[in-house]
Amino acid sequence: MAEQSLVFIKPDGVKRRLMSEVIRRFETRGFEFKRLELRQLSSDEVDAHYQEHVERDFYPRLKEFILSGPILIMILEGDRVVDTVRKMVGPTDALDAEPGTIRGDLALSKGENVIHASDSPESAKREIENFFGSLVH
Ligand code: IDP
Ligand code: MG
Numbered sequence: 307m308a309e310q311s312l313v314f315i316k317p318d319g320v321k322r323r324l325m326s327e328v329i330r331r332f333e334t335r336g337f338e339f340k341r342l343e344l345r346q347l348s349s350d351e352v353d354a355h356y357q358e359h360v361e362r363d364f365y366p367r368l369k370e371f372i373l374s375g376p377i378l379i380m381i382l383e384g385d386r387v388v389d390t391v392r393k394m395v396g397p398t399d400a401l402d403a404e405p406g407t408i409r410g411d412l413a414l415s416k417g418e419n420v421i422h423a424s425d426s427p428e429s430a431k432r433e434i435e436n437f438f439g440s441l442v443h
Pocket of ligand 2: 425
């Protein structure tokens with residue numbers, strides 16, 4: 307199966323009407339969209355998605371933020387999609403993100419940073435199974 311990445315626009319990006327801007331970047335870069343779905347996550351889905359962060363001091367605020375409105379979930383597919391999308395997204399703290407990246411162009415915060423993207427093919431599989439119940443072909 308071709309490499310996939312689980313990406314979502316966070317509630318700040320949806321509320322700020324950045325969906326089309328972010329979709330456009332991935333579409334024009336050449337990735338295939340396997341899924342594209344606006345969805346309100348459940349508490350359990352957020353805990354499972356951010357399992358590596360649930361004990362962190364910032365987690366309660368992160369969870370409240372992710373649950374504060376719908377997110378736009380995408381499964382993107384293509385050659386080296388995981389690393390390429392992470393480069394297009396930029397670092398976690400948007401103040402460190404270079405212009406030209408999604409966070410560098412569209413955000414100014416470390417918490418409310420517009421977008422999530424899988425950090426490895428293994429994370430992508432786990433995240434896709436969490437949101438879609440199985441891998442997607
Ligand atoms: P990533 O989204 O760039 O992979 P992670 O370190 O995996 O960054 O953190 C997940 C998300 O948790 C971040 O995108 C951000 O929304 C939030 N977050 C991470 N670190 C902090 C922090 O120090 N303060 C507030 N929010 C944070
Ligand atoms: Mg991460």
